[in-house]
Amino acid sequence: MASAVLEQLSANNLFDLRGIVAVVTGGGSGIGLMISSTLVANGATVYIIGPQQDELDRLTQKYNDAATQHGRQGRMYGIQGDIRLKSEAKRLADEIEKREKYVTVLFNNAGILEGSFNPPTEPTAASYIASHFDPITQDHFNNVINTNAVGPYWLTFAFLPLLEKWKNSDDPKTKKFVPQVIMTSSMNGWTKDSNTAGRSYPYMFSKSAIGHFTSSLAHELLPLGIRVNGIAPGLFVSQMSAPGIIDPNTGASLLPPGTSHPFRVPTVPSGSIRDMGSLALFLVVNWFVNGETVLIDGGTLLDHPSSY
Numbered sequence: 001m002a003s004a005v006l007e008q009l010s011a012n013n014l015f016d017l018r019g020i021v022a023v024v025t026g027g028g029s030g031i032g033l034m035i036s037s038t039l040v041a042n043g044a045t046v047y048i049i050g051p052q053q054d055e056l057d058r059l060t061q062k063y064n065d066a067a068t069q070h071g072r073q074g075r076m077y078g079i080q081g082d083i084r085l086k087s088e089a090k091r092l093a094d095e096i097e098k099r100e101k102y103v104t105v106l107f108n109n110a111g112i113l114e115g116s117f118n119p120p121t122e123p124t125a126a127s128y129i130a131s132h133f134d135p136i137t138q139d140h141f142n143n144v145i146n147t148n149a150v151g152p153y154w155l156t157f158a159f160l161p162l163l164e165k166w167k168n169s170d171d172p173k174t175k176k177f178v179p180q181v182i183m184t185s186s187m188n189g190w191t192k193d194s195n196t197a198g199r200s201y202p203y204m205f206s207k208s209a210i211g212h213f214t215s216s217l218a219h220e221l222l223p224l225g226i227r228v229n230g231i232a233p234g235l236f237v238s239q240m241s242a243p244g245i246i247d248p249n250t251g252a253s254l255l256p257p258g259t260s261h262p263f264r265v266p267t268v269p270s271g272s273i274r275d276m277g278s279l280a281l282f283l284v285v286n287w288f289v290n291g292e293t294v295l296i297d298g299g300t301l302l303d304h305p306s307s308y
């Protein structure tokens with residue numbers, strides 16, 4: 001009896017994701033790739049969504065070759081799509097439905113950061129107008145909010161039928177995990193210091209919105225039995241947070257020497273693939289967390305004012 005319990009609770013068994021189907025938007029770079037590669041390493045079938053099919057194909061080929069070489073069952077497939085649009089959400093769900101019977105987890109992860117301001121040069125209204133008003137455009141707000149908050153709304157509802165099919169399936173392999181939507185929010189949904197948010201108010205607005213969407217959608221979907229959770233990263237080196245050199249082998253961004261950030265991360269300089277991958281695994285295998293956004297920021301919000 002005890003040995004059966006130990007076997008059930010071993011990491012090998014708990015985190016064995018064979019059979020699950022995951023969709024990760026923006027899964028071909030940065031945080032999305034940290035999530036998608038961790039899922040593949042543990043046996044999942046993962047669809048990554050991004051703007052460029054040829055780039056997705058190059059990346060998935062590399063990961064699938066590596067998985068084959070190491071005898072791992074996980075596989076990665078790329079589908080081009082623009083996650084901002086309602087029509088694309090439906091098309092992407094239809095495309096995946098042609099290939100899979102169901103989806104276990106949707107990661108709404110893709111995001112952009114635009115509309116950054118340069119700090120005002122002096123404490124006058126004219127200086128604030130010159131920094132925060134004149135250079136910021138309506139398009140900055142439209143692009144960022146549509147990508148980071150509105151797109152996840154369309155995608156979540158478009159994928160509900162496939163998530164419901166996982167829940168209702170009789171296939172024994174679907175019994176180990178429950179369906180879920182996981183948003184990539186940000187510590188910047190809570191920050192009161194725009195320095196931690198690349199000094200972008202459009203970005204801060206969008207991340208507050210997705211955080212509130214996460215908890216209200218979790219409430220909304222209770223009758224369906226589909227959970228909704230979030231990941232709120234602090235600084236992870238990526239093309240967005242530290243534009244630099246992309247590692248052609250992994251798609252990860254390397255912090256160029258001498259790069260600094262306008263805020264302090266109290267512990268290590270940046271979150272790692274291990275940090276992000278282990279949190280994604282935790283959320284996928286856990287059944288009881290619902291409506292929660294998990295902050296993973298190395299203590300940054302302990303050091304900067306926030307409403308967290």
Ligand SMILES: NC(=O)c1ccc[n+]([C@@H]2O[C@H](COP(=O)([O-])OP(=O)(O)OC[C@H]3O[C@@H](n4cnc5c(N)ncnc54)[C@H](OP(=O)(O)O)[C@@H]3O)[C@@H](O)[C@H]2O)c1
Nearest residue numbers: 026029030031082083109110111186233235236238240241
């Ligand atoms: N890195 C951090 O420190 C940090 C901190 C907090 C939160 N986040 C959040 O983490 C998520 C991932 O960002 P990241 O840092 O990993 O940056 P990233 O490497 O730039 O990843 C963003 C991904 O989203 C894709 N994407 C953007 N717009 C899209 C669209 N309209 N349709 C489809 N795909 C689109 C990008 O594709 P292309 O590259 O091909 O354009 C890219 O793969 C974002 O939601 C971001 O806000 C990041």
